[in-house]
Amino acid sequence: MHKVAIVAMGWYGFRPLTPEVSFREMVFEAATRAYAMADIDPRKDVDTFISCQEDFWEGISIADEFAPDPIGGSMRPTMTVSGDGIQGIVHGAMQILSGISKITVVESHSKPSDIEKIHKIVEFGMDPIYVRTVKSPNVHFLAGLDASKFMKKGYTREDFAEVVRKNKVNGLSSPRSSYASKLSLEDILSQDYVVYPLSKLDIAEYVDGSIVSVLASEEVARKLTDTPIWIDGMYFSSDSTLELSYLGEAEYLTISSREALKMAKVDSPTKLKGGFIDDRYSYKELEHVESIGLNAREMLREGELEKDGDFPVNPLGGHLAKGIPLEASGLSLTLDGFEYLLSGKESAIVASWRGIPTFTGGVLVMRR
Amino acid sequence: MSWDKGKETKSWKDIMEAEKYVYTLGEAGEKFLEGLKEGKIYGRKCRKCGRVYVPPRMYCEDCFEELDEYVTLRSPYIDSFTTIYYDDEGNKLDKPVSIAIIRFEGVKGGLLAYVEGEANQNKNVEIISYDIPLKVKVV
Numbered sequence: 001m002h003k004v005a006i007v008a009m010g011w012y013g014f015r016p017l018t019p020e021v022s023f024r025e026m027v028f029e030a031a032t033r034a035y036a037m038a039d040i041d042p043r044k045d046v047d048t049f050i051s052c053q054e055d056f057w058e059g060i061s062i063a064d065e066f067a068p069d070p071i072g073g074s075m076r077p078t079m080t081v082s083g084d085g086i087q088g089i090v091h092g093a094m095q096i097l098s099g100i101s102k103i104t105v106v107e108s109h110s111k112p113s114d115i116e117k118i119h120k121i122v123e124f125g126m127d128p129i130y131v132r133t134v135k136s137p138n139v140h141f142l143a144g145l146d147a148s149k150f151m152k153k154g155y156t157r158e159d160f161a162e163v164v165r166k167n168k169v170n171g172l173s174s175p176r177s178s179y180a181s182k183l184s185l186e187d188i189l190s191q192d193y194v195v196y197p198l199s200k201l202d203i204a205e206y207v208d209g210s211i212v213s214v215l216a217s218e219e220v221a222r223k224l225t226d227t228p229i230w231i232d233g234m235y236f237s238s239d240s241t242l243e244l245s246y247l248g249e250a251e252y253l254t255i256s257s258r259e260a261l262k263m264a265k266v267d268s269p270t271k272l273k274g275g276f277i278d279d280r281y282s283y284k285e286l287e288h289v290e291s292i293g294l295n296a297r298e299m300l301r302e303g304e305l306e307k308d309g310d311f312p313v314n315p316l317g318g319h320l321a322k323g324i325p326l327e328a329s330g331l332s333l334t335l336d337g338f339e340y341l342l343s344g345k346e347s348a349i350v351a352s353w354r355g356i357p358t359f360t361g362g363v364l365v366m367r368r
Numbered sequence: 369m370s371w372d373k374g375k376e377t378k379s380w381k382d383i384m385e386a387e388k389y390v391y392t393l394g395e396a397g398e399k400f401l402e403g404l405k406e407g408k409i410y411g412r413k414c415r416k417c418g419r420v421y422v423p424p425r426m427y428c429e430d431c432f433e434e435l436d437e438y439v440t441l442r443s444p445y446i447d448s449f450t451t452i453y454y455d456d457e458g459n460k461l462d463k464p465v466s467i468a469i470i471r472f473e474g475v476k477g478g479l480l481a482y483v484e485g486e487a488n489q490n491k492n493v494e495i496i497s498y499d500i501p502l503k504v505k506v507v
Contacts, residue, residue, distance in 0.1 A: 128389070129391060130423055130500065131480060133500045134467060134480045137454075137456065137461060138454060138455055145469055148449060148450050193451070196453070200454075243422070244476060247469065
């Protein structure tokens with residue numbers, strides 16, 4: 001079977017506010033950096049472009065009309081994915097593996113600082129008759145319901161605080177981590193609940209950012225770089241709606257990881273050297289680690305998920321340190337994994353989620 | 369639309385009219401609302417696999433078959449709950465509110481409800497207001 005690799009990634013922003021650039025300029029900045037790293041000209045060398053975005057985040061309906069030009073895709077084959085960046089990576093890889101393209105660019109971005117009431121946009125994503133009508137004072141109640149159910153498996157508030165401490169301190173080693181800090185467990189546990197069982201520190205903040213990744217076929221990747229990062233396995237899936245999905249579990253990642261690991265011929269995630277796993281809520285990191293087939297509680301309590309543990313999870317901080325760049329969230333985790341592998345590590349799993357109110361997630365198995 | 373005329377012009381402000389929609393309930397949704405008026409919770413059964421769905425829907429997501437008879441659901445219980453202390457703007461609520469997802473034995477799906485009393489998982493509840501959302505009381 002042919003292979004596909006990520007040969008370059010560029011990013012811009014990862015700050016709570018980016019008043020100096022419009023979202024299109026921010027994408028252009030990230031694209032320029034990605035193309036410089038890959039040493040390619042997007043107007044000549046790229047076969048297809050993919051942009052992952054959602055109209056309501058942009059404040060523009062049919063926002064895909066704005067997708068091509070900031071990534072060099074004007075008058076060129078460009079498609080949009082209204083979903084997470086990992087879904088875009090999978091689409092891009094399929095284009096390469098099917099022979100349609102030799103180089104495909106996948107972009108996603110976020111500018112939540114442009115959205116005055118972002119919780120209203122999140123609310124807009126809920127079923128208008130059975131869920132939105134609840135008119136909850138706080139949209140995170142959906143995570144509260146899930147976290148509360150998850151705790152019944154034997155997890156405690158202290159476990160969630162441990163994830164917050166770990167990821168916020170890990171983020172100090174990444175230039176993208178606007179929300180990194182060194183906190184004690186006492187600092188974290190002293191916070192009021194916002195929605196039970198989560199405090200403000202258990203909930204990742206939003207962040208402005210753009211990421212552009214360059215995918216290439218095996219033959220082209222080997223010409224472009226000495227260190228292609230191979231995507232050995234990939235998958236994304238959706239559970240059902242809120243009422244029909246199982247709370248306290250992440251079925252979307254159970255399915256995605258099972259299929260991605262099978263594709264990568266990896267029989268257990270512990271054979272990999274680390275995980276970049278959605279942690280937009282502290283408990284979600286643990287739920288997601290369980291969903292990919294590991295005993296999260298035991299591994300957390302024995303320090304195996306630490307940066308220097310047997311299976312580091314979010315060693316560069318994850319969303320709790322970097323923030324949530326909306327549909328670029330999966331690419332943010334992929335970028336962390338990409339840098340991790342470029343630094344010499346052998347392999348990693350990336351597991352992303354689209355956030356409330358969705359039950360969609362995707363997985364990549366990456367190898368140096 | 370407006371823009372701030374000054375040295376620090378950095379943004380363009382606009383308000384989009386996006387809040388007024390009419391959402392069609394559909395056949396199953398209408399029946400569900402009729403049930404609420406009658407003080408009943410209707411689910412709908414798949415003839416092929418026997419699953420009962422709530423809220424009732426037109427088709428079975430597993431069999432992809434059109435659903436059949438409506439059934440009245442009984443014995444609601446709390447599957448999970450949360451209590452909200454701060455609103456979306458960071459303001460502390462005068463009185464925390466609890467929201468739960470209510471399920472019915474042997475039924476696929478659930479309904480959101482505000483809870484009176486001390487919420488806890490697997491507690492049986494009594495429906496005290498048949499509305500969207502429901503109001504329930506822990507029994």
